[in-house]
Structures are given as structure tokens and as C-alpha cells.
Amino acid sequence: MRIPQTLCCASITALCLAASVPAAAQTAAPADGQIASPTPPQADAPLQQGDITGDIVVTAQRKSERLQDVGIAVAAFSGEALRTQGVTQSLDIAKFTPGVSASGTLGGQGMQFSIRGVTQSDYNDAIEAPVAVYIDDVYISSQQGQGMALYDMARVEVLKGPQGTLFGRNATGGLAHFIVNKPELGTTSGYIDATYGRFNQTKLEGAINLPLGEQFALRASGIWNRHDSVWKNVYPAGVVAGAPLNFGPAGVSPAGQDLGDEDALAGRLQLLWEPSAAVQIRLTGSAFRQNLSESPWTSSAVVPQVDSAGRVVGGIFASPTETRSAIGPDGQNYFNPSVLPFQGFQFSPTGDGRRAPGANWFGYVPVDIGKRQLSKDFALSDLNRFRAYNGTLHVDADLGGAQLASVTAWSQYRKNFLLDADGSPVNGLAFGTKSNIRTFSQELRLNGESGALSWTGGAYYLHITADNAQGLLAPKGSALSAVFGMTTTGVDPISVFTLKTDSASIFGQTSWEFAPKFNFILGGRLIREHQSYDFSSGAYANVSDYSVDTGTLLFPLQPSFSDKRTEWLWAGKAQIEYRPTSGLLLYAGINRGVKAGSYNGKLFxxxxxxxxxxxxYRPEILTSFEGGFKLTGPGSRYTLNGTFFHYRYNDYQSFVFSDISGFVQNRDARTNGVEMEATARIGNDLRVGVTGSYIDAKVKDLQIAPGVFRDTRPTYTPKYSAGANIRYTVPVAIAGGDLSVGGVLSYQSSFYQNARNFASEKFAGRTLIDLSTDWSAGSGITLSAFVRNLTDKRYKTVGLDLATACGCNLEAYGMPRTWGVSIGYKF
Structure with missing residues (x-):
């Protein structure tokens, strides 16, 4: 990786500049992580630290402000609150946040954020998501990296809507910022927390802060979280009598193991040097290791609908009595292997081109997911791997009239994931992906204020090299290996590509109190985006059925492609804020967000x-018109916030999955939405919060089949979502400590897992209930317990439409009911 010399020197320059700052420099309003500590909420803050929501200090606008004073739709959660609720993964915060949901691929093992219908369904690891995620001010370019472990967190902030004028990487959907606890001078402190739960979950989390003289401090933190299998594999149950398990002399081995295991280990080491009262220099290193089972997809039988031209234009879930292989334009059975090639492998007990009742094409009737069962041949309890490494240098300095922040970061993400692509005990086909993503970023940022004017400005550089190989795999004896005539050896049809990105931008934002009670905000970002892309596709010799093999190329499958391009993009924001009375904020504005274009890597x-x-494909441009209010009652006894938004998209990047693969199309789109949040403190002991959102989204003229265009709804975008949380603190001491109990309810209406919006791609809504209790004593000892998914709801989270490959869908389910108990000690 070659980095321009001026950018290599940026962090060194910042260090030299910071070191020259006199200790007597005046204090300006600091951004997060800089010299002056944020002013804490007053004693009348409506919710405690242990609650999920509350009037806490945030840095959504790169300066410390109370949440209720920020004219942005922001959700914020303290690290302590998330730990009390038993939250261990980043994506879990979606259930607490209106308009935010989790989407992804790989049987729930590869997840990402979706905000207000802005999502990325492409499973290509080289592609960046439209919702940016940051850890400790460092951009996470890997989609897989968004599903990180949470530990030693100060708080989490979720910003909705386009974010391009203040944070490093421009994003159309919004961003999530995970802010870690930082070292502190002059104090020895820390905590340790141990949890045991269902499925033999064992979690150990802890941190220690150590002073090293007067100018240095060290903070070490880590987490180990593992659990046994969640889903019982009853392989080869569900296969209709007479249906073959293999299409050659042998199948994959070993096979049929239980799934859903996870073993995650993460650690972070931070060294703080404070050479003067005006300068902080912090060096951070972190690593994350995640070992998982084969992706725990299940399978459901579906029936594709074909028009008179043989195009798949719809689909339905197969009933227990359904025998049609596909539905023709006349509603009758449609069987034509020349149009739907995998129909040639269909098991038809009657020999007339009809499937077995309720089965997929291979003769598999899905087993009962209600019993936590699945039935798969391609399944190992210890298979998939993800590794992440990061090193960061933070330099923060008070320059007198401004605050300087420099963030220099290097990251690497390595991934090797495989899954059973037909989700059944039949040896049909598999899928695999392996990637190696390296990033370097440098941000320089200045904050300052003078009278009625406050401002932020800076520059950002990002380099990403993403190497990826993915494709359908044809293990020995599989239906796909039979297509190639290689059932005895198997074969790996793989797409191999490298995407290099160099993004450089300058940005700024000003806030001007131009009249009493009125504030005007104006910001912008200019971006130069350069990309180079190389793509090849070929059949590779199969070395192992459980690996993505790219060592020996047998023959090409698709034409190779190479390209380079440079794009100039811009983002901007204009907003007016009005505070007519104490405790009331009204705001309205227009925000232009952009996401760079990229390249398709279609599978063979x-x-x-x-x-x-x-x-x-082209960049997507989102113009957001948004207005809202934030009301804080007397004594902060209650809050009421509302947001109303209209999104207008040009060239929305919509990924359409069909025929065992997919590609991104640029289409126009629009979204209208409303979000509401309310909190109340009833007496001194009861805290209540409710949230709700409505999203009406449309992608216009999407091509769902060759020559067939429809208006559709974006993927993973429920029209309605709502939530409620309640927490009660017992007013008297219990066993010498404070006891609180609480619960969280979250609801999402139905949504589509594929942009084509077929009936077979629609997931039902779900309501989840989580309960928790915690007790803490003045001695530092804490006890807590939680139950998640109290009603043991089976709900689908992600899916893939494989109707033309196996007459089935791949579908993943959320975690069943889990519980845990914890003991901790703070010192």
C-alpha cells in the first residue's frame, strides 16, 4: 500500500504541533477525547446511567453537548446500561432505536446496520455499507466488522440521516459511534465481570486503569465470550423416501454437526501520555478473534412464479400439500429444465415433473424450527473465522483559540466463511467467501468558537485495499459438481477481485447564533474518490470441501474486467434551530449525503x-429534508422528541438477488418517515421510555427480472417499529445495596429480505421482550441477571431467495430465549 508522503507526515506534524503548545493555553469547548472532560449532566437528569436511554452528554456535533440540545436525531446509550441488559454485540442496540434495524447475510453471522431504509444487502466484503460505523473515532470499513463485541464502552451514539460534514467517512444512512473508556491519570481503577448463561455461555469482561507516573496512564481491557451450539442438527431428517442425498459416489465429510457455536476473544491496550495540561497523546492497539460454526441457515420450501417468457416474476411459500415445481402463467405446474436448470435435479416421486408435497426440489421437507432443529449435511460446529486488528494514534491539543484532533489509524480484517447454500441434508451446493481488507486513515480536525460562532474544519484521507474471493462451491457428490461433470473431485467456481479505494476530503461546519434564540448551521464536504478494480472468474481445483480454494485454476468462467476511475463528490448541510423557551428546541434543515459508486462482483x-x-455502478445521492423538536419538561421530569423526514434519492444502490447471485442497480427512490421518543421519571424511582417510527420507502422502477420493472420497498425496512423500556429502583436498601429491575419491549412489522419483494421474500413482524435486574453495593460488588427473548419467539432475520436453485429459501433466525447471571466487582 502506497500512501502519499504528505499524509504519512500528518500525524507527525500534529505531534510536533501539540508538543509545542504551552501548558497555559486557554480552554475551548473540547471534542470527545480531547483535553477538557465533558460537563456531566446535572443531578436532575431524567434517567440513571444504568438505563437504556437518558439525557447524557454526546459528541454528535464534535463537541460535548447534552443530548436534548442537539438538533439531530440521535440515540445514545451508556456502556453500563448495555452491560446491565446483557448486550454483548453491537447490532443488539437496533432493538432500542426507532428507525434502526439489523440486516446482513451469512446466516446471521455477518450483520450490519440499516437506518431508515438505507441499507446494503450485497454480501461482497469489498463493498462499504451506507451506514458508517466508528470505534474510538476510527472508521470500520469491513461490513463484518460492524458486528463487533462490546466491552469497556463509555457510550454508544447512533446518528440518523446523512452524515458528511463532521465525521471522516461520508455516509448516506447515518452512523454508529462506539466510544470506549479512556485511560485516566493519577487513579488506579477497573472492573471485572463474569457471566454464565444458557447454552453454556461463559463471558469474562474486565478492564484496569494504571497510572504510570504523573504524565502516563495505561488502560487494558478485554472480553472473552463463548457459548455452545444453539441449533440441533437432525441430519438427515426431512428427506422424502427415495430422494438421493448425493449426486455422486460420496458426499462431504464430516457432516451434520450442531450449529450456532461462537467463541469470541477481544482485547484493547491504551497508553496515554499527557506532557502538559493542554496536550494528550494516546496510542491504542486492539485485536478481535471470532470463531464460529458453519452459518446456521435453515431452509424453507418456496415455489417460483414464471411468466410466459420464462422469467421468474414472483414466488410463494410452499404449503404442506404443494406439489407444483414452479407456477406457470396459467397457474399450473411449470417444469422446464432448459429455463430452470436445477429442475433437472428435482426429485419427483410421481415422475410427472412435480415435487414431493411440501418439499423443495431436492425432496427435503423442512424440519420444525420451533424445536430449534435444522437438517444440513454441509455443517461443522467449528468452521468460520474472522480476525480484526487495529492500531491508532490520537493526538489532542488545546491551541488556545481552537482544539486540534489528529487520528491516525491502521486496520486489517480477515474473514473466511462458508455455508450450506441449499440449507438441507441433500448435497446440493455451498457458498464460500474469504477476504483480506486493509485500511489506513488520517484525520485532522480543528474545533473552535468565538462569541456567537462555533466551527469545525478538517481533512480526511482513507485508503482501502480489499481482496476478496467468493463463489458457489461444488463439493464432491453435489448437484453443482454434477453440472460440471466433476462429482468425484468437486470444483470451486470462484470470483476473485481486488478493489482499491483512495478517498481524500476537506470538510467544515459552522454554527452561528445570529439572533437571540436562533441558530444557523452550515456545513459541507468536498471528496475526491479514486478506485481501481480487477475481477476474474474461474473454476478452481477443489482441495477441501470446507475451504475456498483459489490455488489451481482449471478454466475461466466469466470474462475478466479491470477499471480505474476518479469521482468528485460533495455533501452539505444547512439547518436552522429555534429555542422559543427553555427546554424546547425546534429545528429544520436540508442535508445532502453521498456514497461513492463501486463495482459488481457477480458470481458464476x-x-x-x-x-x-x-x-x-454510480454513486448514490440522498437529499434529506428533516425537521423536528426536542422538549424537556421542568426539572427534566420528562422528554418528548419528534422527527419528520423526507428522503429523495438519485441513483440509490439497490442490490437485487436472483438466480443464485445478484448485482447492484442504480435507481431513484424516496422515503417519508416519522420518529417519536418519550421518557418520563415518575417519582424518584421509576423511569419509563417509549419509541416509535413509521417509514414509507419506495425504490422506483427496479428491474426484478429481465425487462420487468416494478416499484419496490427497500430490504430490511419495516414500515412500523416501536419500543418501550421501564426501570424501577427499589427505594430502600436491599441487603445493603441498590436493587433495580427493568424490561425492554421491541416491535418490528414485516419486511422484505430481497429487493424484488416477492411474497416468498417477506418476513413476518416480531415482538421481543427482554428483562433484567441488577444489584450493587457500596463495596463495588454487583450482581445482575437477564432474560432475552422472554417468549422464545422464532423470528427470521436474514434470507436469500434460491427458488431457481433448489425451490427453497435460505433463512436465518434470531437467538431463542437466553438467560444469564453475572457477578462483578468495581474498584
């Missing part, structure tokens, strides 16, 4: 390869 699936014109 037997259909025509993309043309050179279809491989690159």
Missing part, C-alpha cells in the same frame, strides 16, 4: 455474465 451461476457497462 449459469446465467449470462454482466456486460462491462453493468459492472460499475
Amino acid at each position: 451461476d449459469g446465467t449470462a455474465a454482466l456486460t462491462p457497462a453493468q459492472i460499475p
